Every structure is written in C-alpha cells, then in structure tokens.
Amino acid sequence: MAHPGDVSALADLIDRGELRARDIVAFIGKTEGNGGVNDFTRGYFTQSLMALLARHTGESAEAVAARIPCVLSGGTEGVLSPHFTVFARRTVDTRVDSAVSAAGDASAKLVDNVNGSLAIGTAFTAALPAEAVGRWAQVESVAAAVRAAMADAGLTDPRDIEFVQVKCPCITSARVQDALARGQSVVTTDANRSMALSRAAGAFGIALALGELPASTTDAALLSDFSIACNRASVSSGVEVTCNEVIVLGNSTRWSGPLQIAHAPMRDALDLPAVGAALDRLGIAARPQVAEADRERIAAVLVKCEPDRRGQIRGARHTMLDDTDINAQRHIRGAVGALVAGVLGDGRLFVSGGAEHQGPDGGGLVAVIAAGMA
Amino acid sequence: MAHPGDVSALADLIDRGELRARDIVAFIGKTEGNGGVNDFTRGYFTQSLMALLARHTGESAEAVAARIPCVLSGGTEGVLSPHFTVFARRTVDTRVDSAVSAAGDASAKLVDNVNGSLAIGTAFTAALPAEAVGRWAQVESVAAAVRAAMADAGLTDPRDIEFVQVKCPCITSARVQDALARGQSVVTTDANRSMALSRAAGAFGIALALGELPASTTDAALLSDFSIACNRASVSSGVEVTCNEVIVLGNSTRWSGPLQIAHAPMRDALDLPAVGAALDRLGIAARPQVAEADRERIAAVLVKCEPDRRGQIRGARHTMLDDTDINAQRHIRGAVGALVAGVLGDGRLFVSGGAEHQGPDGGGLVAVIAAGMA
Amino acid sequence: MAHPGDVSALADLIDRGELRARDIVAFIGKTEGNGGVNDFTRGYFTQSLMALLARHTGESAEAVAARIPCVLSGGTEGVLSPHFTVFARRTVDTRVDSAVSAAGDASAKLVDNVNGSLAIGTAFTAALPAEAVGRWAQVESVAAAVRAAMADAGLTDPRDIEFVQVKCPCITSARVQDALARGQSVVTTDANRSMALSRAAGAFGIALALGELPASTTDAALLSDFSIACNRASVSSGVEVTCNEVIVLGNSTRWSGPLQIAHAPMRDALDLPAVGAALDRLGIAARPQVAEADRERIAAVLVKCEPDRRGQIRGARHTMLDDTDINAQRHIRGAVGALVAGVLGDGRLFVSGGAEHQGPDGGGLVAVIAAGMA
C-alpha cells in the first residue's frame, strides 16, 4: 500500500486466484491521513477499493459499499504502517480445512477463513436519523445489528465473540437541519461531541447484545458513567456513514480454517502485558517480543485506545489533551500503536482512538488474529 | 512539573535539605514544547531553573548556566511526561555510602550520587566558531571535552563509560555572516542541516575519545557512512549554545552511592528487547514489564532514536519522513518513548531524536540509571 | 523582540530615559507560540517583563503583575510579527502636550500618552470563582470593572470609549473540584467551552457597562443569540488569570498627547474596507495601502476575529473548523492578520481569535491608535 489510492496488493491476490472477490465480506485498515474530520485518505482508499471490487463482481461501486463494511482508521503515527486486512469467507461442503494460506504481503495482510475457527459475521442497520444518534434508539439499533451479525456468522453464544467492530454515524449541520425540519430534537449540535456520543452508544449496543450491559442502564450513562465498559467493543464514528455497520469476530467449531482470534483488555496506555495476554491465548509467546517464526502466524492485530481524560497515566502527567498542535488522538495512536508494535516486532496493526466505554476507562483493548501452530 | 516555568519540585528538595544546590552538576529533562527550532519551553525552563539556583548559590544566573550543563529535549508526545533529572555529587571523607535517598517525586526524579558507583563528570569547550561546526575541528573539540569530563569524573578507562551526553552549537544566519566577515567558510548555510552535521560531529568526537572511531575516518563520513556509530553517544544541537557541553556517565569503584548505569543499543525503532537488555545489566527483570517494586529503583532512563531514513522498519513502510503536519522527530519520540515506557510502566523518560551515528543506523540506544537491590 | 524571553527593547527605552517604568499601566502584545492551551510563550514573556519592571520599581514581580494588565495573544501566523505595545501615562501640571515621542522601534512600539487625547484606564476585579464563570455574575463583575477602568481614565461618557480589552478566567479541572467541594455547580466542565463562555460573558459585561446590552438579556443568550454583539469589546480568556482584568481605551479632552484611537466593526473575515474606515477616522488614507509617511504615525493596531461558525464566508466554503492539523484560531489569525497588515504595510499588529459577541457575527473589529498630523 504505497499510498491511499493503491489497491494493487489486493488486485494481485485476486488476479493470482488466491482470493475470490465474491468471498470478501469486510475490510479493516489504516490509511495515512490525520484521522480527523478532514482526513480524506479514507474516502480515497474506499473509492479505490470499491472500484476494484465492482470491476470483479459486476456490481456498481455503490452496491459493493452497501454490503461490505469498510472500516478505515486514519493516522499511521510513528512506527505504524499503512495496511489493510481483508476478511473473506467461503462455504465448503466438508469440514476439512481448506483455508487459503494467509498472504504475508507487506501491504495487504489477508485474513481468509474457510469453514475454520475464526467466525466472521456482518450486518448493516437501516439509516439512523440524527435524532437517534447518541441516544437509546441507537443503543438498540446497534444491539440488533450485532445480533444479526452473530446470526450471519452462525454464532449463538455471546461468549464465543471476541471482538465487535461498529462504524456509526454522527450528527452534521445538515442532519441537524433535517431533524429540526421534521420536528425532532438532537442530543447535541456539536459534531465532535456527537461522534463521541455515537461511539458511546455503539459500545452500549454491543454490551447489550453480548448480555453485559447492567439492566438499569439508561442513556444518561453515555459519556458519564465510565464504569460501564465492554472489553470486546471497538467503535468508530464518521460523517461518511448514515447507518450502523457491524463486524462480529469470534471463534466457532462450526467454522474451519487456520485462524483464531483472542482479545484482552488494556487497563491503561502503558498496559504492555495485555498484549502478551492476548497472544498467550493463541499460544504465541512474547517474552518480551514475538519470535520471528511466530510473527508469520499473526494475520491481524486490532487495538482501541484513548488519552486518559484525567490527564495522568499511572500518576504522571501527560500533555496530550492540551496540545493545540497535535490532536490527542494522533498522540495516543502513535504511543499505544508503538507499544503494541514493539511486542509484535511489526508496525502493521490497526489502532483506533476514541475508546469511550470500550475497555477499561483510560485504557482500551487489543485483539489478535493468528494461525495455529503448523 | 506542572508547566515549563515550574521548578517547585526541585525547590522543595533543596528547602527540605535533601539536596544541596551546590552539589548539582547537571540537568537532563523533557519539556512539553514541540522540540523544534521554535520550542521556547526549553528556554523558559532554563531561565526558571537558573534563577532558582542563583538564589541559592549567590551566583548570577549566567554564571550558573556557564558551569552546569542543562540538556533539555522538547516534546512529550504520547505517554511521555514532562520531568527532569537532577545530577548531583558530593565528596565525603569515607567510602561509606552516604547517598541521599532518591526522591521518588512525580516531577523531579533525583539522581544523587555520593562517592558511589555511578560516576558523573562534566566539561565545557571554548566557544565553537561557525566554520568549525560539522567539521573535523568540532570532532576534536568534542573529543577533548569528553576526555576532560572523564577526568572530572575520575574515570580513566573508556570501558567504564556507559553514556555521554553532548549538547553542541549549530550554524545560524548571524553566525554565517560573522564567519564570512572573518574570511572563513561554513560547511552549510542551512540551519537544519548544520544541526544534523553538528550532532554527527559530536558523535564522532565521543567515539574518538572512547577509542572507537576507525583510524582512517575523516569528516567526509559525517552523515554519509552510517556504519560508523557509537552506542554510548547521545548528542543534541541547538541555537542556544555556542560551545560544546558534555556530561559523561559511567560506573566506578572510586565512587559510592546506590546508583549504577547501563546502556544497550537499539537496532531499530521496534527493538523492545534492547530495553530489557539494559535493565538486565542492572539486575532488573522486565518480562514483559518492570515490576512495581523494581520501578522505584529506577532513577532515570535516557533514550536516543530516529525515524529510519530509508522509509521502512522491518520491511514495512512508515510515513514519518513525509508528514507535513507532524515533524518526524515528534513521531519517533512518541513511538519509541511509548515502547520504552511500556516496558518501564512509566512515562517519565528522556527521549531525544536526531540519532545520526548514535547507536545502530535507524535505531538508537537506551540507558538506565537505577539503584541496586536493597 | 527576538524571542519570547527578549525584553531588551523595553529595557533600552527605560535605560535611555524615554519611558519611566512607573508610568507603565498595561501591555498588549503578540508572542510566537501556538495561541492555545499549551502556549507557554505568554508565560515566558510575562515572567521576563515582570522581572524587568520589578528591577526598576523595587516591587516584587508578583506585585507588578497584580496591578498591570498584560494581555498577550499567542500566534504570529503568516506575516504577523512578534511585538508588544506598552501603554504608559503621566500626569503633568499643564495641559501643554508633553508627550514622549513614540519610539518606532521594530520590537516595542511605544504608546505613551501624557494628558493627551488617548485616554487609558485599567481595573482588576476580585477573583472570580468557577461557579461565576460564563454566568450573569461574571457579566456584572466585568461591567463593574469596566466602569472602574473608565473612572480610572476619567471617562464618564460611554461614547468616548473606542476599545475595551478584557482578560478573564476560565474553568479548569482543579477549579471544578474546588467549586464542587464548596457545594457549587459550574456551567460546564469542558475547559474550552468555559473559555468561550467566559469570553461571551466578558463581551456582555462590556456591552452592559457601555449601555449597549438589551435590557431583557439573560445569560441564556451567551453563545446563543449572536445578534447581541459589542463592536468595542475584545475579550480573551486563559488559565493564567483568576480575576477579570480590564483595559479601557478612549479619547478625552481631559487628556493630552499626540495619540488618538478609533475603531470600526468588521462584518466578516474579508471586510478589508473596515480597516480603511478606522484609519479614516484618524485622518489616515489607505487607498489601498497606508503611505510610508503615515505608517510612522500608527502606534498600535488591535484586531479581533473568528472563523465563521457557519462554515462559509460570502457563500464560499472555508475549511478552518474541520482542520485537525491546524487549529481554527491559527487559521483565522493568519488570514485576518494578513488582510489588515496588507492595508497597513506592516505585520506588527495585535490579532486575537475567539470573537464571540465581539463585533458582527463571523466578523470582528479593528482599532487603530495613531498620532495626529505633525
């Protein structure tokens, strides 16, 4: 991935027959913009990806975008490397493992799963009107979509879920006007606050679907009661979507394939042992760093983090929140990304900020997808 | 250290009698500016520090600044925390360890050494004219100063040296005019390039003093032959100094005190095991993170790093060098700082960029000062 | 002003006897930081200024700071030049003009007024508790201080006032805790929002004192009803003050001296004719640019501006509000500063962002202090 318009690595996988365009169900990736409102590398890469798939499937680019979640996080600060993970799945008539071997390409790290252990499900909700964003209606909308994605993956037990990625809409000026015109109110007119509230509602929705949300929870707890958190929830919010898009990842004996997924909560931005904990669950040692041989087994790493809103990490003052020059999310992605990359010995990992109610307050979570021992 | 004008933590140590102003010989610290040419947090903090010491010693602030090296690196990206380390030493008439106990203050981490194992020496060269910067004359000037600082520390064997910090001048427009007026030429009129050349010459000077520089080396190798590198050299360059300032840190049986120092080279920006290697030499385990009890033994951590100039780390593209929004040095400090902080479980560490010829090419080095087991 | 610690230009004026330290009543200036929360160039310059004055007056630096308003705006984007304006006044026993001639120094532009036309008054309120910030209590506190500053200047008719500069406190985490501990509530816990609310309350307070605030106005209109605006109000907010500091500038026949002041509202960020309108009132032509000879008559220019919150200027989309890389205030200062500097032919002018209720919505105001024709 030489730049945000470069989809040649995926084109090669398809051209060489290692991956069928029809089997692709989701994308998660990092592009090299600033990760903020004016980060157009996400749109540029999405345009390029959808044009490529459309050429192969015969659909319009719009149709492809409407059925394949494409979760891109801008910002490859520090040692992070622009890359994307392709999630594909195929139904085969026997349980024999027929996994396409993961392509250890420098640019596109393929996560292919054929009736294997890693289970993948996706779902889209209907368009979410502005008046629902950041309120209980969104919590329920996301919960329903998570259940639908679980069903899509054939997963029935919430305990089998390791990671749920949700991308959800925010409130823009235009959407405010539209809501007011329909006689509705919105929870906030501040776009940035609406993004945080939308992520919070997404996290609550995932917790609800996984049976983790305390029964008495109301939307008053959004961005307020940080004791409520889901260690398997990863949510991003952006102007580019109008509905909630969901990717559910778990492990299932109904699936075959070489890959498995494991997550671990991170208690704060210095929680390096958490990375080892997630790797341990997959039988990969990191004392202190993943060995060269094991590194090839790792297909994807997904991290959620945030700058501690109390201004301190383990008692030492940090300066991320007051920096007018560098956005706090860029700071924390660069920091936690490097910490995880140091354990992996590899900068190709997905790191996203804005972890409200996603993992422990001030921390976040890490998930690893890796192949079993040969 | 609540802001760059806050020296209250040091004032408290002095007021409580835990540290005598007269014993202070050097400062190394991080302030929260951008670390670039227009980072005035270093000047602000230096002004504040020197005014404090002047009040206690009766000297003028200028006199204090002329005898105490004050090496400040701007930029507390990510999990890094503004802090400073005070180096003090005292001569006692017996070899009995009379070390002032290190104050585990959140802001000022005191490194005091009284006839103990950690040995500290400092030296200043005469003012370096612009025509000498980035040329062999600077290499020799720095080498002489390193030898003087070794003598100041009573260190005679280069093998006892673990870390040499040099702060050296660069070429500004005014200094170019001055050199030309005297009929001299300068190696470059580009201020940023002169800073890199000055750091390179500083590293060569340290290597020369430590007996590591290949005999046939000339200044043509500066910023050119990156196989020449010194794993114990840490150099910064700035407009605020006109001479070379040197701090030599080593271990010596002629010194007492609870502290020791150990360094290790970092082969690249993902070399997490290097941090463990330095800690191992001090008997501190980090598998994967320093234990709470051991953390209090650590008095200071010093790191030098740089964004790999070839644009890749272990085969994966990084985007630091082409980023117009965030300076590459800010990226790398945030990344390597977080990786080291993750091993330590503490964001109070010194991280400086611009590691030309300082440690392996594309990597850098880490040094740890810690107290022995109780 | 070579850097934010450089007060040599003022020191020279005092040493040469052109200005008496005792006569100084206020400072307004621009320093070269980022103008945000982590801009320490203001603190650095204030520390340097107060130390200089303390040496000359025999007071402590704290005492000087408590009686002389020092309004510094960080951010010299684009063609703007770091500089400061010194406001001084002296009582003489005749009405004969005995003005010290304005020093056309590149760094310190002296505005001295001796019984002349430009009238200067200052006032400080008592410390404002966090629960008062952004509420009616602050509006009334500022209004009282403006009246006190008018009295200090001997100004009784609000129509004689051309410009009122207020610096007021904001709400920090520590102040929130303090207020809660005393059983009080705060209007917001968001520091940035509290700064905007504080500026809004300051503008309302000025309007109230000048008799411009509609009678039925309540604090519900703060940051809400932008039809309420004062064309003579310039307010900044920061963590460094705990009370409201006020500088009132007007013209009075009870004062002598060569200088006069005139202001004009700016309807938007492209309102170049407004600059000419303010100059016109002082008899200075700018068709299109101030002539060389007239330029020396101008002692100070003060501008307030903001990025239009509706995202458009005269129907064309601007991108300031969505920029994650450069803070919107830096954008607008650089733009409006350049537009005004283009009319003046000089980049030494005070430009401050955050113009809520200060001048027309989406615009701001400009004030010029200049000497009459010789």
Add this chain to the structure above:
Amino acid sequence: MAHPGDVSALADLIDRGELRARDIVAFIGKTEGNGGVNDFTRGYFTQSLMALLARHTGESAEAVAARIPCVLSGGTEGVLSPHFTVFARRTVDTRVDSAVSAAGDASAKLVDNVNGSLAIGTAFTAALPAEAVGRWAQVESVAAAVRAAMADAGLTDPRDIEFVQVKCPCITSARVQDALARGQSVVTTDANRSMALSRAAGAFGIALALGELPASTTDAALLSDFSIACNRASVSSGVEVTCNEVIVLGNSTRWSGPLQIAHAPMRDALDLPAVGAALDRLGIAARPQVAEADRERIAAVLVKCEPDRRGQIRGARHTMLDDTDINAQRHIRGAVGALVAGVLGDGRLFVSGGAEHQGPDGGGLVAVIAAGMA
C-alpha cells in the same frame, strides 16, 4: 466542491450542456489537504476528475491525464476556499464572439474561451530523467515546452504572454536508484531540495522561452542568484508527474471570447497594491475592494508567493521559517491568500507557495482573468 472527491459542479455544467468535455484543455485548482508531500487530496481529486472526463470522452482515465494538465495546489488555509477552474476552448468558424457565459458557480468557476481574447495553450515534454532535474537540461526542456504551448495557442510574441504555469517532476529515492543504475548522477538526493531546484529550473525555462533570461545564465544561478526572476512564471513540483506540463495564458486578437488576463509582480508578502495593479489592467477598480458588480466579472485569480527567506518582511521579523508545527508554505498561502481575497472580496483563488525566481525575491506575482465590461 464539498470535498476532494466531489466533481458534481463540473458534471452539472457538462450535463446541462454549458460545457463540452471535449473542449476542456486544463485544470487549475485548490484542494483542502496540507499541500505537502503527504497531501493526497490532489490525487483523490485528479482520480475523480479524470474518471468523469473519461466517461464523457470515451478515453481511458490515463489517456485523459496524459493530455490535460491538471495543476492542483493543496492547502486552503484561512479564508481560502476549495475550488477549481476549468479551462476550455473551442474553434468557431467566425470571429463573432460565441463565448459560453462563465458559470458563477460557488464550486467550479468556469473559464471558457471561444475565439476570444484570452488565449490558452498547453504542452507536455517527454519524461524527464532524474539526472536532468534541477539542471540546465530541465531549463531547456521547459523552454521548449513553453514554446510548444505558445504555438498551440497561436501566440508568437512573448509580450502577449501574461502567465505560464508549469508542473514539473522532482527526484525521489526510486528515481535516484534508477539514475545511478544507468551510471548517471543527480543534483541532490534530498527530495525537498529537488522540488525547489525543479521549480527554479522551471522558472528559468519560462524566462528563457520568453526571452527574459540573461544570456550568460548557467544552472549555478538556480536557488542562488535571486536577482534572476520571471514575473510571469508560476511553477509547482511534485512526485505525481514525470514530465514537465505547461499551460500558457496570454491575450491575442486571434482569439475571441469575453475574457482577458493580466498579471502584476508582488514585491513582498504585503504588496496589496499589486493586486489593484493587475485589476486596473482589466479595468476593474479596487479602492479598496472590488465592487459587488465587478466581482462577477472575475473568472479566476492565480497567485504565487513565498515566506521571505531572510526572515523579515519590511524590517519586521516573521516566524514562518522556524515553525515546527505549521509548514512555512501553509503560513504564507494563508497570509497572501487572505490579503488578495480581501481585495477581491472572495476566497476562491489559486495560491501556491514555492516562488523561487517567480516574481521578486520574497514576493511573487498575481494574475487575474476577467470578463470585459458588459
């Protein structure tokens, strides 16, 4: 132009029949990225534009890109607004003015010219190898292309030329390797310096073609002798091109149409009168601002500027060159863009930095394309 992927304004013009895709010969525009190496808004918009034209002309997107110069400058700092200008031309069989009226669209400002006064010519050179960049070979290559573009426009007298836009390649790591492999040397391996040298060589090439270059000039004068400058040269450099692309704009009686073009040099970044001088030549008054009625006559404004490399503007220090947070080019575009926008009363103008040898040293130039009086 709502974002860098939005070409709907042009699509509408084509769909409504106001413009034929076949008649389009060039694009000049501003996109909202950072204007640096990692500004991908230019690539995103180019991809979108070429896809649109390809759909209409039946060519491949690559073929369209190879014949239509598309000069995009990233960075809409301050009051600047993302927009693009479409240059189209048509041959008609009579000299009767058959100009398509300029569409005063907020997003796409159409410059159409049908046998009118504004004359437009374009040319592409062969690919320029890395060893030619920044050397005399590039000067001659650009000069030849300018002459070819003049011929394309039917312009024979260099005095009829008002503005020449050149886009030229720079040296990247890959191109260095390629040149070395062929046994060639390059003038620099520093990408940023190669961009400056390439712009300088482009300016020299334009001056050569226009008969302005002193006879004895050699490439030693590039970025060295700033007394050599061309007031009609505007050059940008980027990794995205491998050959020199040229757009020549002038006035000719052999052309009809309502539009004319006029330029004026800017002596420094505060040269506001220069804007009036260019407008004067087109019969448009700006004393101080263009009147509402005249504003509609203006089809495009093109500006080139740079931060004065001596660190001062009219004797006052500026801080653009030492700013680690904001790139100097972003500063100067925001400043000079606002100054010109203030005269126009419109933020939709093309402003590009890097004006080495393009207009007076430290200044630049401005060109205006406008329709004659009705």
